[in-house]
Amino acid sequence: MHSPTVQKLIDLFSKFPTVGPRTAGRFVFYLMHKPKEEIEELITSISNLKKNIKICPLCLNPYEDETGLCSICSDSRRDKSLLCVISNEMDLMAIEKTKKYQGLYFVLGGTVSRLKKADIEKLKIKELEKRIKNDPEIKEVILALNSTAEGEATILYLERLLKPLNKKITRLGRGLPLGGELEYADEDTLSSAFESRR
Amino acid sequence: MHSPTVQKLIDLFSKFPTVGPRTAGRFVFYLMHKPKEEIEELITSISNLKKNIKICPLCLNPYEDETGLCSICSDSRRDKSLLCVISNEMDLMAIEKTKKYQGLYFVLGGTVSRLKKADIEKLKIKELEKRIKNDPEIKEVILALNSTAEGEATILYLERLLKPLNKKITRLGRGLPLGGELEYADEDTLSSAFESRR
Amino acid sequence: MHSPTVQKLIDLFSKFPTVGPRTAGRFVFYLMHKPKEEIEELITSISNLKKNIKICPLCLNPYEDETGLCSICSDSRRDKSLLCVISNEMDLMAIEKTKKYQGLYFVLGGTVSRLKKADIEKLKIKELEKRIKNDPEIKEVILALNSTAEGEATILYLERLLKPLNKKITRLGRGLPLGGELEYADEDTLSSAFESRR
Amino acid sequence: MHSPTVQKLIDLFSKFPTVGPRTAGRFVFYLMHKPKEEIEELITSISNLKKNIKICPLCLNPYEDETGLCSICSDSRRDKSLLCVISNEMDLMAIEKTKKYQGLYFVLGGTVSRLKKADIEKLKIKELEKRIKNDPEIKEVILALNSTAEGEATILYLERLLKPLNKKITRLGRGLPLGGELEYADEDTLSSAFESRR
Numbered sequence: 001m002h003s004p005t006v007q008k009l010i011d012l013f014s015k016f017p018t019v020g021p022r023t024a025g026r027f028v029f030y031l032m033h034k035p036k037e038e039i040e041e042l043i044t045s046i047s048n049l050k051k052n053i054k055i056c057p058l059c060l061n062p063y064e065d066e067t068g069l070c071s072i073c074s075d076s077r078r079d080k081s082l083l084c085v086i087s088n089e090m091d092l093m094a095i096e097k098t099k100k101y102q103g104l105y106f107v108l109g110g111t112v113s114r115l116k117k118a119d120i121e122k123l124k125i126k127e128l129e130k131r132i133k134n135d136p137e138i139k140e141v142i143l144a145l146n147s148t149a150e151g152e153a154t155i156l157y158l159e160r161l162l163k164p165l166n167k168k169i170t171r172l173g174r175g176l177p178l179g180g181e182l183e184y185a186d187e188d189t190l191s192s193a194f195e196s197r198r
Numbered sequence: 199m200h201s202p203t204v205q206k207l208i209d210l211f212s213k214f215p216t217v218g219p220r221t222a223g224r225f226v227f228y229l230m231h232k233p234k235e236e237i238e239e240l241i242t243s244i245s246n247l248k249k250n251i252k253i254c255p256l257c258l259n260p261y262e263d264e265t266g267l268c269s270i271c272s273d274s275r276r277d278k279s280l281l282c283v284i285s286n287e288m289d290l291m292a293i294e295k296t297k298k299y300q301g302l303y304f305v306l307g308g309t310v311s312r313l314k315k316a317d318i319e320k321l322k323i324k325e326l327e328k329r330i331k332n333d334p335e336i337k338e339v340i341l342a343l344n345s346t347a348e349g350e351a352t353i354l355y356l357e358r359l360l361k362p363l364n365k366k367i368t369r370l371g372r373g374l375p376l377g378g379e380l381e382y383a384d385e386d387t388l389s390s391a392f393e394s395r396r
Numbered sequence: 397m398h399s400p401t402v403q404k405l406i407d408l409f410s411k412f413p414t415v416g417p418r419t420a421g422r423f424v425f426y427l428m429h430k431p432k433e434e435i436e437e438l439i440t441s442i443s444n445l446k447k448n449i450k451i452c453p454l455c456l457n458p459y460e461d462e463t464g465l466c467s468i469c470s471d472s473r474r475d476k477s478l479l480c481v482i483s484n485e486m487d488l489m490a491i492e493k494t495k496k497y498q499g500l501y502f503v504l505g506g507t508v509s510r511l512k513k514a515d516i517e518k519l520k521i522k523e524l525e526k527r528i529k530n531d532p533e534i535k536e537v538i539l540a541l542n543s544t545a546e547g548e549a550t551i552l553y554l555e556r557l558l559k560p561l562n563k564k565i566t567r568l569g570r571g572l573p574l575g576g577e578l579e580y581a582d583e584d585t586l587s588s589a590f591e592s593r594r
Numbered sequence: 595m596h597s598p599t600v601q602k603l604i605d606l607f608s609k610f611p612t613v614g615p616r617t618a619g620r621f622v623f624y625l626m627h628k629p630k631e632e633i634e635e636l637i638t639s640i641s642n643l644k645k646n647i648k649i650c651p652l653c654l655n656p657y658e659d660e661t662g663l664c665s666i667c668s669d670s671r672r673d674k675s676l677l678c679v680i681s682n683e684m685d686l687m688a689i690e691k692t693k694k695y696q697g698l699y700f701v702l703g704g705t706v707s708r709l710k711k712a713d714i715e716k717l718k719i720k721e722l723e724k725r726i727k728n729d730p731e732i733k734e735v736i737l738a739l740n741s742t743a744e745g746e747a748t749i750l751y752l753e754r755l756l757k758p759l760n761k762k763i764t765r766l767g768r769g770l771p772l773g774g775e776l777e778y779a780d781e782d783t784l785s786s787a788f789e790s791r792r
Binding site for chain 3: 596597598599600602603606610611612616617619620621622623624625626630633635636637639640641642643644646647656657658659682683684687
Binding site: 284285295340349371372375376 | 482483486487490491493494496497538540541542543544547566567568569570571572573574575576577578579581582583584585586587588589590591592593594
């Protein structure tokens with residue numbers, strides 16, 4: 001029912017995370033009503049992404065400047081004995097916002113639900129092993145993945161894999177989140193909250 | 199905290215309908231991991247939008263082909279005595295999907311909550327008046343706007359404005375939607391459902 | 397884990413509509429902390445229900461006073477040519493609140509999803525037939541049931557059943573509810589809203 | 595609009611936790627359609643509550659048997675060096691379900707948002723102080739209250755109040771709950787999850 005140009009763009013936007021065909025349609029009609037200059041600004045910004053952004057060879061996080069390393073890996077004040085493994089850049093942002101963690105990061109590129117070869121190969125697991133092996137300064141590897149089934153499966157896999165490297169391997173503490181109520185907490189969360197009481 | 203290129207694109211995506219900064223961030227990281235060809239395909243599709251899409255002079259709906267009118271306005275089988283005024287292209291799509299309405303459309307370009315001059319001038323109201331005046335074939339103008347406060351305010355405004363044109367002016371019937379339960383229906387909806395019983 | 401007295405009461409409250417075991421537990425602990433007089437007030441009120449409430453022989457709605465009929469059926473100002481069939485007393489309340497309907501009611505006692513004999517016999521269908529046959533004043537029977545699958549199935553069944561009685565049989569109009577948006581309306585609702593435009 | 599008997603019972607049910615007038619109405623109509631024996635069973639169960647249930651003098655938890663203490667306080671296998679302070683019986687149930695905690699309990703009777711005298715006096719704070727002072731076996735007092743603003747305020751108040759008693763005072767660990775995602779965690783929760791990593 002849509003014209004080919006509109007349909008093509010709806011199809012592309014529908015692949016964006018959290019976007020379905022209806023929202024994709026709203027994006028297209030939104031762009032249709034924008035003046036030419038705003039469309040060109042968007043196009044330039046998208047193409048700049050590929051042009052300006054590099055991937056930090058240490059943590060695999062995208063960065064922009066000319067130093068050869070991202071701003072965190074090149075920051076001499078960061079604690080180089082801590083390496084925090086995260087699924088993606090959004091999680092890195094969330095942790096940085098707390099201003100509590102002062103160590104380094106490694107972007108794994110996802111989590112896996114099934115430990116099949118094809119799934120695991122999508123993650124930067126070899127790069128992670130190499131990163132840890134090559135850096136004797138690292139003392140603790142924090143597996144900061146989601147407490148979901150996928151995150152847990154990936155943590156278990158990494159714990160086993162990284163064991164021979166003889167580093168301290170930790171995972172985030174579980175407990176009641178801010179605003180959490182005992183009555184509605186699941187048994188695992190409540191057990192962990194008791195264990196990590198202080 | 200983001201690099202300038204990333205932040206710029208987050209800002210632009212944040213203006214898209216229904217998108218906040220967090221989702222905009224996910225869009226940017228999604229694009230960052232796409233191969234060059236897919237990014238170019240997206241850029242081409244966005245720029246085609248401005249290049250290929252024209253606005254139909256009769257209904258103000260965007261269209262693509264070479265006929266000078268959109269596919270609905272140029273379809274001789276459509277009932278030219280009915281003009282359905284809608285807020286935007288998404289509502290037109292929703293109505294076309296029902297396959298029940300066979301008349302023509304007019305895209306108003308929004309609804310207004312306050313009847314202030316500045317707000318009203320954003321709508322294509324003069325164009326609507328002209329469209330109706332110029333076409334003696336039109337017998338009924340259906341104000342198919344949302345049943346929200348904004349939609350209702352706009353309907354009231356248009357009813358008053360279009361009255362001198364001596365056409366039948368109608369609005370959509372109110373009632374229980376599919377799946378609706380009497381017990382949870384508001385009094386207005388229930389009253390309308392009784393009035394429009396059949 | 398609960399003591400027998402507590403568990404017994406949790407089991408009974410769990411059968412209340414919308415109440416699960418957790419909410420039932422909260423009810424029991426709530427009562428446990430109430431003073432003796434409040435508990436007695438509750439017990440008296442519950443037992444008064446069976447003592448004081450009668451079922452109106454005409455509409456099957458519960459009522460309390462001494463007239464032999466409920467306050468609606470005995471009200472000479474109500475329009476006796478209209479009989480509104482509803483599922484339960486809560487729907488009757490919802491309709492009365494609109495203050496638009498001035499006819500009489502009949503409480504069917506539920507709706508059925510499957511038209512099996514056992515299900516249908518739970519409804520007061522024979523009583524409804526008798527009520528309509530015995531009252532030549534009734535001109536229109538309004539089937540005011542939910543727009544859900546169950547409600548629709550029951551309406552279809554009643555339409556067929558009541559047809560030989562030669563009364564006007566109507567159902568509530570469907571359309572956009574108050575606050576409804578075209579873009580999110582299903583096709584049936586939108587089609588009905590167009591048909592019942594006015 | 596309801597008859598006095600119905601309205602009275604709606605009013606009483608509306609005071610139940612989580613119940614509004616609409617749900618209270620459904621409860622009343624539910625009871626109205628129950629046979630006499632079921633109503634009597636409910637009435638007997640409610641009155642048994644006051645008759646059979648006693649309050650344990652040690653933990654203030656309700657119990658039923660003849661021992662003079664509740665089944666937890668009288669259980670010689672429980673760890674008498676741990677006293678877990680909870681808001682209400684539902685929280686006790688939630689903790690018992692985890693089967694991880696083997697100590698004793700104390701039911702505080704609520705939490706307070708404002709530390710005003712009138713609010714605090716509703717809680718069993720004097721009883722708690724006395725309970726701890728009288729039992730030299732207690733080594734640790736766990737303040738297992740909700741992570742809500744109210745719970746936190748009450749924890750802070752109790753920490754200060756119980757300090758002179760020279761017991762270890764702890765609170766539940768905060769962190770990601772089961773199923774929690776880093777990206778959506780608040781900063782406090784994420785900081786705690788890092789601190790309690792293991």
